[in-house]
Amino acid sequence: MASRMLWASRAASYLRISAFQRGFASVVKDLKYADSHEWVKVEGNSATVGITDHAQDHLGDVVYVELPEVGASVTRGSGFGAVESVKATSDIYSPLSGKVLEVNGELTDSPGLINGSPYEKGWIIKVEVSDSGELKNLMDADQYSKFCEEEDAKH
Numbered sequence: 001m002a003s004r005m006l007w008a009s010r011a012a013s014y015l016r017i018s019a020f021q022r023g024f025a026s027v028v029k030d031l032k033y034a035d036s037h038e039w040v041k042v043e044g045n046s047a048t049v050g051i052t053d054h055a056q057d058h059l060g061d062v063v064y065v066e067l068p069e070v071g072a073s074v075t076r077g078s079g080f081g082a083v084e085s086v087k088a089t090s091d092i093y094s095p096l097s098g099k100v101l102e103v104n105g106e107l108t109d110s111p112g113l114i115n116g117s118p119y120e121k122g123w124i125i126k127v128e129v130s131d132s133g134e135l136k137n138l139m140d141a142d143q144y145s146k147f148c149e150e151e152d153a154k155h
Contacts, residue, residue, distance in 0.1 A: 025052065025053035025054040025056075025057045025148070026053045026119075027052070027053070027054075027141045027144055027145050027148075028119050028141065029141045030141075031119070031141065032095070032135060032138035032139065032140065033052065033095075033138055033139045033140075033141070033143070033144035033147075034093065034095035034138055034139075035139070035147060036077075036093040036095075037051055037052045037054055037055035038050065038051055038052065038055075038092065038093060038094075038095045039051070039052050039095075039118075039119065040095045040096060040135075040138060042129070042132075042135065045128060045129055045132075046101060046126055046127065046128055046129065047095075047096055047098070047126070047127050047129050048123045048125075048126050048127075049094065049095060049096070049123070049124055049125050049126070049127060050114070050118055050119065050122055050123040050124045051083060051092060051114060051118060051122075051124070052118060052144075053118045053119070054148050055090075055118075056114050056115050056118050056122075059083060059085040059087060059088065059090060060085045060086045060087040061085055061086045061112065061115060062083055062084070062085050062111045062112055062114045062115050063084055063085060063086060063111055063112075064083075064084040064111055065081065065082070065083055065084070065107040065108070065111045065114065065124065066081045066082040066083075066084075067081050067103040067104070067105075067107065067108070067124065067125070068080045068081055068100050068103065068125065069100065069103075070100050070101065070102060070103060071099060071100060072099070072100045073097075073098070073099055073100075074094035074096075074097060074098060074099070074100060074125075074127060075094060075097050076094055076095060076096055076097045076131075076134050076137070077093060077094070078093065078094055079091040079092060079093055079094075080092060080093070080094050080100075080125070081124065081125075083111075083114065084111075092124060094127070095134075095138055096127060096129050096130075096131070096134050096135070097129075097130045097131050097134060098127040098128045098129045098130040098131075099127065099128045099130070100125050100126070100127055101125075101126045101127060101128050102125065102126040103124070103125050103126075104122075104123050104124055104125070106121070107122070107124065
């Protein structure tokens with residue numbers, strides 16, 4: 001792996017394009033984040049939930065996603081599904097309480113959408129938020145970036 005990165009850096013230098021080591025996964029400014037590495041995009045009384053780029057990067061290639069039923073209740077901090085990768089299976093925790101309005105059915109046939117597009121095509125559920133006050137328990141992008149850096153430094 002290191003030799004491939006060295007080769008890529010030399011090739012990029014030769015071609016006069018910039019190449020950099022990815023030290024940290026991407027974080028989207030307008031989202032909220034849970035310390036269990038789920039993201040939330042709030043639109044009115046509904047919220048879209050997925051796992052972060054940081055989480056999918058640590059998981060590796062996602063091969064299966066367990067989705068809840070539409071209409072199911074979710075509770076902040078409780079599991080509602082799971083993501084299985086080539087490395088491990090991880091529970092997905094709800095960052096907010098509410099009722100599941102929609103699930104991303106595309107993940108059934110294409111679970112790799114979580115790896116390729118964690119913030120867009122790889123969303124997992126949409127929830128009708130029952131307590132908007134729970135949003136204050138979530139981190140903004142800067143707080144989440146710092147949280148991930150500190151967490152990665154421990155490992």
